Amino acid sequence: MQQxxxxxxxxxxxxxGHIFPAIAIADCIREKHPEAEFLFVGAMGKMxxxxxxxxxxxxxxxxxxGLQRSLTTKNLSxxxxxxxxxxxxxxxxxxxxxxxxxxTGGYASGPTxxxxxxxxxxxxxxxxxxLPGITNRLLAKTVDTICVAYEGxxxxxxxxxxxxxxxxVRKDLLDMDNKKEKAFRHFGLxxxxxxxxxxxxxxxxxxxNMAIKENTEKISRLGIxxxxxxxxxxxxxxxxAVRGKYERNIKVLEFINEMDLAYAxxxxxxxxxxxxxxxxxxxxxKACIFVPLPxxxxxxxxxxxxxxxxxxxxxxxxxxxASSLLIKELSALIHNRELQKSLGDNIQKLARPEAxxxxxxxxxxxxx
Numbered sequence: 001m002q003q004x005x006x007x008x009x010x011x012x013x014x015x016x017g018h019i020f021p022a023i024a025i026a027d028c029i030r031e032k033h034p035e036a037e038f039l040f041v042g043a044m045g046k047m048x049x050x051x052x053x054x055x056x057x058x059x060x061x062x063x064x065x066g067l068q069r070s071l072t073t074k075n076l077s078x079x080x081x082x083x084x085x086x087x088x089x090x091x092x093x094x095x096x097x098x099x100x101x102x103x104t105g106g107y108a109s110g111p112t113x114x115x116x117x118x119x120x121x122x123x124x125x126x127x128x129x130x131l132p133g134i135t136n137r138l139l140a141k142t143v144d145t146i147c148v149a150y151e152g153x154x155x156x157x158x159x160x161x162x163x164x165x166x167x168x169v170r171k172d173l174l175d176m177d178n179k180k181e182k183a184f185r186h187f188g189l190x191x192x193x194x195x196x197x198x199x200x201x202x203x204x205x206x207x208x209n210m211a212i213k214e215n216t217e218k219i220s221r222l223g224i225x226x227x228x229x230x231x232x233x234x235x236x237x238x239x240x241a242v243r244g245k246y247e248r249n250i251k252v253l254e255f256i257n258e259m260d261l262a263y264a265x266x267x268x269x270x271x272x273x274x275x276x277x278x279x280x281x282x283x284x285x286k287a288c289i290f291v292p293l294p295x296x297x298x299x300x301x302x303x304x305x306x307x308x309x310x311x312x313x314x315x316x317x318x319x320x321x322a323s324s325l326l327i328k329e330l331s332a333l334i335h336n337r338e339l340q341k342s343l344g345d346n347i348q349k350l351a352r353p354e355a356x357x358x359x360x361x362x363x364x365x366x367x368x
Contacts, residue, residue, distance in 0.1 A: 005035045005036065005037060006035075006099045006100065006364075006367055007036070007037045007038075007096060007097060007098045007099050008029060008036055008037070008038050008098060008100050008102065008363075009039050009092075009093065009100070009101040009116060009121070010022050010025070010038060010039070010040050010041070010102045010103075011040065011041040011042070011101070011103050011104070011108050011113060012042075012048070012102075012103055012104030012105050012106045012108070012109050012126075013042040013043055013046050013052075013106040013107075013109075014043060014046050014047075014048070014105075014106035014107060015047070015203065016047070016051075016276070017128055017275065017276040018048075018104045018105045018109075018128075019042075019047065019051050019052065019104075021126060021167060021168040021169075021276060022048075022052075022102070023051070023052065023055045023057070023170070024168035024169060024170050024171065024356050025102060025168055025356060025360060025363065026038055026055075026057060027170075027171055027356075028171070028356045028360040029360055029363065029364070032360065033364075038057050039092070039096045039098070040057050040058065040059040040060070041059065041061075041092060041108050042061055042106075042108050043061065043064050043107050044061035044063050044064075045061075046108075048106075060088075060092055062084075062085040062088050062107075062111060062112070063085055063088070064081055064082065064085040064108050065081055065107065085108070086111045086114070086115065089115040090115045090118075092115075093112075093116050093121065094119070098121050099121070099122075099367045099368075100123075100124070100363060100366055100367050101116035101117070101124075102123075102124050102126070102363055103123070103124070103125040103126070103136070103139060104125070104126045104128070105125075105126075105127065105128065105135055105136055106135065107135065109135055109139070110135045110139065113139050113142070113143060114139065117139075117142040117143060122144050122366035122368065123139075123142065123145075123366075124143060124144060124147065124359075124363045124366060125139055125143050125145075125146050125147070126147045126165075126167075126168070126359055127146060127147070127149070127153065127157075128149055128167050128276055128279075129149075129150070129275045129300055129304075130149075130150040130152075130153075130275070130300050130303060131298050131300040132156045132157065136157075137156055137157075140156070140157045140158060141158070143161070144366055145161055145363075145365075146162050147163050147164075147165040147358075147362055148163070148165070149166050149167040149275060149279065149352075149355070150164075151164060165352070165355050165358040165362065166279065166355030167275055167276055167352070168356035168359055169276070169279055169280050169283055169353075169355065170259065170260070170280075172259075172260040173259070173260050173263065173280055173284065174353055175260075176260065176263065176264050176283075176284065179261060179264035180264050180265060182261060182264075183261035183264040183265035186258060187227060187261070187262070187265060188251070189227075189265060190225065193224060193225050194223075194225070194334060195224065195225045195226070195227065195265045195266050195268075196219075196227070196266065196267070196268050196270065196330070196334075197227045197229075197262055197265070197266035197268070197269045197270070198212060198226065198227065198229060198269075198270045199229045199262075199269065199272075199277070200229065200231055203231050203233065204230050204231015204233055204235075205272050205293065206233075206234065207291060207294075207319040207322050208270060208322060208326075209231070209234040209237070210323060211291075211323045211326045212238075213241045214323050215323070215326070215327045216241050216242055216246050216250060217245075217246070218331075219246075219250065219327065219330075220245070220249045222334055224249070225249055225250075225251070226249060226250040227253060227256070227265065227266070228242075228250055228251065228252050229253050229255060229262075230253070231254065232254050232255065235252065235254040238252045239252050263280070263286070267286065267287070268286065268287045268289070268333055268334065268340065269286055269287070269288045269289070270288075270290075270291065270326070270330070271288060271291070272290070272291060272293050273291075273292040273293070273301040273302070273304045273305035274293070274296075274301060275304060278290075278304055279351075279352065282347050282348060282350045282352070283348070283351045283353055284348075285344045285345070285347060285348030286343075286344050286347075287315075287333060287339070287341075288308075288314045288315070288347060289314070289315045289326065289329055289330065289333065290304075290309075290314055290315070291316075291318070291319055291322050291326065292304070292316070292318070293319065294320070302316075308347060308350070311349075311350065312343070312346050313343060313346035313347040313349070313350060314343060314347055315329055317329055
């Protein structure tokens with residue numbers, strides 16, 4: 001590469017499913033080119049404005065917001081926020097003068113990559129899901145490369161731009177060996193007792209949270225330890241559900257930053273079936289029960305989970321049946337070590353540990 005100090009513009013956010021891939025890609029580029037300069041662009045008030053600086057990168061915010069599905073006065077401000085965001089994105093591109101722009105989805109990546117492409121900056125987008133998000137669909141015609149995790153996306157994107165790479169995962173998840181003891185110390189867990197990890201995405205998952213809340217006594221009687229990532233909106237309710245009775249067995253956490261340690265500690269996981277969650281869990285290789293988000297576009301989370309169930313790599317409980325069936329499935333799995341091992345082995349066969357490296361290689365090819 002002729003460029004000694006590449007300048008990389010990265011945009012993606014709104015949820016952890018967009019933010020963590022963006023950070024993983026940046027980390028991989030930085031590893032190859034320590035001299036590279038980065039600027040992230042996110043949406044004001046969204047979680048990327050905290051998570052990206054915590055990962056060691058500079059971020060600028062746009063006032064962009066999505067359209068609400070229901071009729072609401074909030075939608076009246078959308079055109080003004082969009083126009084302001086486009087102007088701000090153009091200014092950031094002009095000032096930063098990037099050699100490459102990368103988008104991982106989310107509202108802010110639309111104006112950012114559109115502004116970059118109009119300035120002749122090479123652009124790459126990374127699509128995590130089997131059903132592409134609206135932002136990436138709109139950007140597909142103007143970007144140079146589209147990295148995807150699923151086959152069959154030619155109906156949404158130009159076939160000649162598609163590269164199947166898998167989804168990027170955080171680097172610390174690629175080295176899970178010998179972390180269990182450290183993980184038990186970090187979370188204050190007792191050695192010799194099985195651990196259940198409950199994760200509902202960066203915002204938490206109400207269907208899963210309600211099922212756990214309604215069955216705290218039954219879970220406590222299973223003789224296991226629980227790390228329950230509730231998300232900030234359910235955190236107080238979750239604390240109230242365990243306070244004074246079940247705190248020894250069930251630890252409530254608003255958000256887990258040290259996910260490598262949480263995965264290392266876990267024997268069984270309960271999770272939504274988002275694309276990044278599945279990519280991570282394939283690498284982790286533990287027994288999983290998926291509770292797909294029913295409101296996901298075209299129910300793609302159920303499709304994600306069923307692809308694993310069909311390969312005997314996971315179990316599935318429907319969201320509307322979680323309160324009654326989730327604990328039954330969990331109890332049966334806890335008492336079946338052979339099934340735990342089988343599910344863990346089968347899901348790990350589906351892992352794409354080289355995904356971040358492949359995406360980075362495709363991105364760096366574009367720098368002139």
